[in-house]
Amino acid sequence: MIDIQNLHKSYGKLAVLRGIDLNLSQTGQISAILGPNGSGKTTLIKSILGLVIPDQGDIRMDGQTIKGQWAYRHHISYLPQIARFPENLTVTELLAMIKDLRSGPTDDDALIQLFGLGPHLQKRLGDLSGGTKQKVNLVIAFMYDSPVIILDEPTSGLDPVAMIHLRELLQRARQQGKIILLSTHIMSFVDEMADEVVFLLEGAIRFRGTLVQLKTQYQEDNVERAIANILQGESPILA
Amino acid sequence: MLKIMRYTLSDLLRSRWVVIYLSFFLLLTLSLLSLSGDVSQVVISLMNIILILCPLVAVMFGVMFFYNSREFTELLLAQPLRRTDIFFGQYLGLALSLSASLVIGVGLPFLIYGLFASAEVWNFMVLIVIGVALTFIFSGLAFYLALCNDNRIRGFGLAILLWLFFAIIYDGIFLLSLIVLRDYPLEHYAMAMTILNPIDLARILILLKLDISALMGYTGAVFHKFLGSLAGSILAFLALALWVVLPVWRIRWRALRKDF
Numbered sequence: 001m002i003d004i005q006n007l008h009k010s011y012g013k014l015a016v017l018r019g020i021d022l023n024l025s026q027t028g029q030i031s032a033i034l035g036p037n038g039s040g041k042t043t044l045i046k047s048i049l050g051l052v053i054p055d056q057g058d059i060r061m062d063g064q065t066i067k068g069q070w071a072y073r074h075h076i077s078y079l080p081q082i083a084r085f086p087e088n089l090t091v092t093e094l095l096a097m098i099k100d101l102r103s104g105p106t107d108d109d110a111l112i113q114l115f116g117l118g119p120h121l122q123k124r125l126g127d128l129s130g131g132t133k134q135k136v137n138l139v140i141a142f143m144y145d146s147p148v149i150i151l152d153e154p155t156s157g158l159d160p161v162a163m164i165h166l167r168e169l170l171q172r173a174r175q176q177g178k179i180i181l182l183s184t185h186i187m188s189f190v191d192e193m194a195d196e197v198v199f200l201l202e203g204a205i206r207f208r209g210t211l212v213q214l215k216t217q218y219q220e221d222n223v224e225r226a227i228a229n230i231l232q233g234e235s236p237i238l239a
Numbered sequence: 240m241l242k243i244m245r246y247t248l249s250d251l252l253r254s255r256w257v258v259i260y261l262s263f264f265l266l267l268t269l270s271l272l273s274l275s276g277d278v279s280q281v282v283i284s285l286m287n288i289i290l291i292l293c294p295l296v297a298v299m300f301g302v303m304f305f306y307n308s309r310e311f312t313e314l315l316l317a318q319p320l321r322r323t324d325i326f327f328g329q330y331l332g333l334a335l336s337l338s339a340s341l342v343i344g345v346g347l348p349f350l351i352y353g354l355f356a357s358a359e360v361w362n363f364m365v366l367i368v369i370g371v372a373l374t375f376i377f378s379g380l381a382f383y384l385a386l387c388n389d390n391r392i393r394g395f396g397l398a399i400l401l402w403l404f405f406a407i408i409y410d411g412i413f414l415l416s417l418i419v420l421r422d423y424p425l426e427h428y429a430m431a432m433t434i435l436n437p438i439d440l441a442r443i444l445i446l447l448k449l450d451i452s453a454l455m456g457y458t459g460a461v462f463h464k465f466l467g468s469l470a471g472s473i474l475a476f477l478a479l480a481l482w483v484v485l486p487v488w489r490i491r492w493r494a495l496r497k498d499f
Contacts, residue, residue: 011498049317051499070321078317084310088253089246097246102318140314 001025001148001179002048007057009043009203016043018203020057027147027177030170032190034183034227035200041183042081044200045152048181049078074102079141081152083133087126091117091136094125098140108143114165115139131157138162142169149173151182155189167193187224197223199230206230243315243328244335251304251336260296260337264344272352278359279449282366285345286445289370290438291406294377297337298398301381304333306391313499326386326494330487334378338371345370365448369441372479376437377402379486386493409436430465434475437482444475 007020017040024031033041046052048059050066050073058065061072085094095108112118115135120128128136134157141151154166170193173180184190190197190211197214199207207214207230211223218226251257267288271281308329315325349355349363381398388394413432417425433439447463465471 009498046499051313051316053496053498071319073317073319076317078314080310080314080317082310084308085314086246086250086308086311088250093246093249097242098318101242101315101320 001027001062003060003063004044004048005058005060007044007047007059008055009040009047009052010055016040016203017047017054020044020200020203020205022198022205022208024148024179024181026195027179028174029195030174030180030182030193031196031198032182032184032194033198033200034190036231039200040203041200042152045150045181045183048150049073049076074104075146076148076150077141077144077146079137079149079151079154081156083130083137083157085125085133085136087124089125090123091121091125091128094136095139095143098143102144104144106143107145108139111139111142114169115162131159131162134158135162138166138169142173145176147178149178149180151180153184154182155184155186187222187227191223199227201230240324240328240331243320243325244331247329247332248336251332252339254336256300256303257336257340260300261340261344264341265347268345268348269351272348278354278357279362282359282362282445282449286366286442289341289345289366290373290442293337293341293370293373294406294438295402297334297374297377298381298384298402299395300337301333301378302385302391302394302398304329305382305385306394316499322494323491326382326490327487330379330382330490333382334375337374337378341370341374342367362445362448365445369445369479372483373437373441376479376482376486379483379490383486383489383493386490386497405436405438410439413439434478437479440475440479440482444472444479447472 002022002024004020004022007017007022008015009017016038020040022044033044035041043052047054048066050070058067060066061075064072066072089097099106099108112121115138117132117135117139120132125133125136138154141149141154155163158166170180174195182194194211196210197207198205207217209217214223214226215221218229220226220229268281268285271284272278275281275284312325312329316322345363345367354360354363380401384397384401385394388397413436416432417429420428433443
């Protein structure tokens with residue numbers, strides 16, 4: 001479905017991605033992109049969405065290159081890391097706007113109910129709290145039935161109840177046979193939800209495999225320690 | 240593009256700054272009209288304010304709008320939309336909301352005073368058209384500057400510098416060069432220098448329309464001879480139109496290459 005080949009990207013002298021090869025075609029699977037800050041997670045995600053234009057390499061979706069294309073994004077739902085919306089529009093107006101811009105059937109009513117956004121629908125987006133904005137963000141990301149879902153730090157700012165709903169939504173999407181790609185720093189979330197892990201370090205993929213493979217290879221029984229082992233193996237010996 | 244423009248417009252028209260801008264023009268025009276019976280004088284007073292204020296508000300509001308909506312722009316970019324549609328839509332919404340404040344704020348008092356029936360209506364129209372053109376030019380330039388600079392402080396700094404340059408510094412350099420080169424025939428040089436600054440160009444167009452170019456001395460006479468003619472006016476408006484197109488072209492160029 002999504003095929004990334006030899007992807008390179010630098011910002012000035014800073015090389016953020018150095019030759020990423022990644023194929024995401026297993027449907028009904030949640031892949032977690034992990035890595036320390038600045039390892040290129042967001043840049044990789046944004047390259048797939050066409051927000052970042054790669055220096056080298058190619059990204060193909062269903063066999064077609066995405067370079068200079070825009071219609072392929074009909075097949076992708078995206079949750080950005082930071083939720084900020086036009087301050088003077090209401091929640092209802094924002095949802096109407098997205099639906100107007102991107103046609104197709106939606107199930108936003110069910111999601112609004114799920115996240116308890118009903119009382120906030122007529123409020124200005126500028127007046128909403130950070131957590132509520134993130135819920136609006138989630139509604140936008142999940143209201144379309146697209147085969148690919150990309151989530152950048154979906155857990156940030158969510159209360160425990162909303163976290164439970166997010167897990168349910170992800171599980172349902174997995175059962176529906178979607179390809180799900182998410183980045184997060186919360187390892188317990190990975191341990192619970194992810195089927196496979198892609199570990200980025202300094203712009204290259206250092207490890208890719210299932211959770212079981214990760215744990216057996218690094219002889220640990222939790223993800224956090226296994227990841228710490230990868231990092232320690234890479235870092236120079238401290239004097 | 241039109242959809243993005245419509246939503247940007249409906250967001251911005253409710254923004255506090257646009258409302259303040261509108262009420263400022265309303266109050267200003269109303270008080271000027273009630274103080275002076277001579278509409279020509281009112282138009283000149285308004286011109287002096289519009290020539291300075293429209294570009295200033297357009298650059299400041301332009302960069303502010305871009306940086307404020309940056310994260311939302313990312314969300315839009317991830318939707319199945321063309322990049323150029325998103326940015327042109329936002330730019331049009333921005334420029335139109337500011338232009339609407341100007342047109343309503345200045346136009347409503349003129350309407351109340353029943354001046355649309357008088358002979359002065361054409362002077363007023365020229366004033367409005369030029370104010371709108373300046374709003375489009377400078378909000379476009381600001382939008383482009385913001386597009387080029389991810390650092391907000393730098394973006395704001397450059398935007399203020401841009402305004403300062405065209406509104407004040409340019410005239411200083413222009414006058415200085417006229418003094419230094421006073422032994423040479425300067426008509427064509429002066430004309431070219433004027434066309435290169437949209438604010439100067441706008442000022443000359445209004446002054447010529449008001450037929451007070453005699454106040455501008457010798458150069459004014461040359462200008463009047465040239466710009467007062469039909470061909471001259473067309474050329475001047477064409478130059479202004481080019482100034483409107485220039486930022487649009489740059490925005491397109493930059494938007495297609497930028498990483499978000």
